[in-house]
Amino acid sequence: MTEVLRPHAETEYAEELAALAAADDRARPPAWQLSPSAVVTYLLGGQVNGVEITPKYVGPRRLIEVAVATLATDRALLLLGVPGTAKTWVSEHLAAAISGDSTLLVQGTAGTAEEAIRYGWNYAQLIAQGPSEGALVPSPVQRAMADAKIARIEELTRMPSDVQDALITILSEKTLPIPELATEVQARKGFNVIATANDRDKGINELSSALRRRFNTVVLPLPESAEDEVGIVSRRVAQLGSALELPPADDALDEIRRVVTIFRELREGRTEDGRTAVKSPSGTLSTAEAISVVTGGLALAAHFGDGVLRPTDVAGGILGAVIKDPAADRVVWSEYLETVVRERDDWAPFYRACREISG
Secondary structure, three states: OOOOOOOOOHHHHHHHHHHHHHHHOOOOOOOOOOOOHHHHHHHHEEOOOOOOOOOOOOHHHHHHHHHHHHHHOOOOOEEEEEOOOOOHHHHHHHHHHHHHHOOEEEEEOOOOOHHHOOOOEOOOOOOOOOOOOEEEEEOOOHHHHHHHHEEOOOOEHHOOOHHOOOHHHHHHHHHHEHHHHHHEOOOOOEEEEEEEEOOOOOOOOOOOOOHHEEEEEOOOOOOOOOOHHHHHHHHHHHHHHHHOOOOOOOHHHHHHHHHHHHHHHHHHHHHHOOOOEOOOOOOOOOOHHHHHHHHHHHHHHHOOOOOOOOHHHHHHHHHHHOOOOOOHHHHHHHHHHHHOOOOHHHHHHHHHHHHHHOO
């Protein structure tokens, strides 16, 4: 049997969760696996009884405390932010730490139907038996209500508005009516919902005011400093590289720092020293994209090079991340390359690699 490419958080970090549970002597809300304080430690890192708890999120502690405190109430949690700010990552780890199960997931898309939020039917049984408990197919949200767990809804604003509004009764009344069976599912203590959304992508359906009122919103920002972002990228690249059996990223720090610097300068519209203004491309150039660029570079180095990450390995990934609009973004990148990259003497190999791949 092949190994799982990406284990669920509760599986991958089972040792850390067990150590936190064993040392956790604080009050736990109903059905929670850990106390709110221990959940925050799991997300932000620390040490418990000699076990190192790796940080899953680098950012303001208060934001995570507010998110965890929200889930301990009857308010649902909405994680909002631009793409790549670890919304999905945080939601998965919150569910893993609180419920021990991060798999009760609804992925929002333009084609998501109301059944994904409420329930569906096994049509073969429905035709044969009519509406019955056996013919009912519970949604992840219904299962979370019945099992006192956290349900996750990804990209809530990508769902059509009428599908979004199927959540209103669930979040306000804590019940899911099933009129076909003249019954309902009532949420057990411990049930809650974590939704994620961003307002930068195309195809956004704004939340109705009625639905927005039922969420407590926590906005996850981009990393505050370059060092924070370099640390996040380095850690995630090491984890992904290990899963993909790529060479260790020990010698990759210089290239990681270069990728992060480029992304931050283009995002913010100025160079690190503040002396030169640059144009920003149409894409978000998120931390997640930086992780992807470096991981792709490691794969190139491993399979087509000597295993050491070099400027030529990341140049193509950066070009693909920056140029989303072939016309406008190519001009932005060309200007940045000539006015910023070219002037940095220690970036000469990277400049040559970019010019070669850009044609």
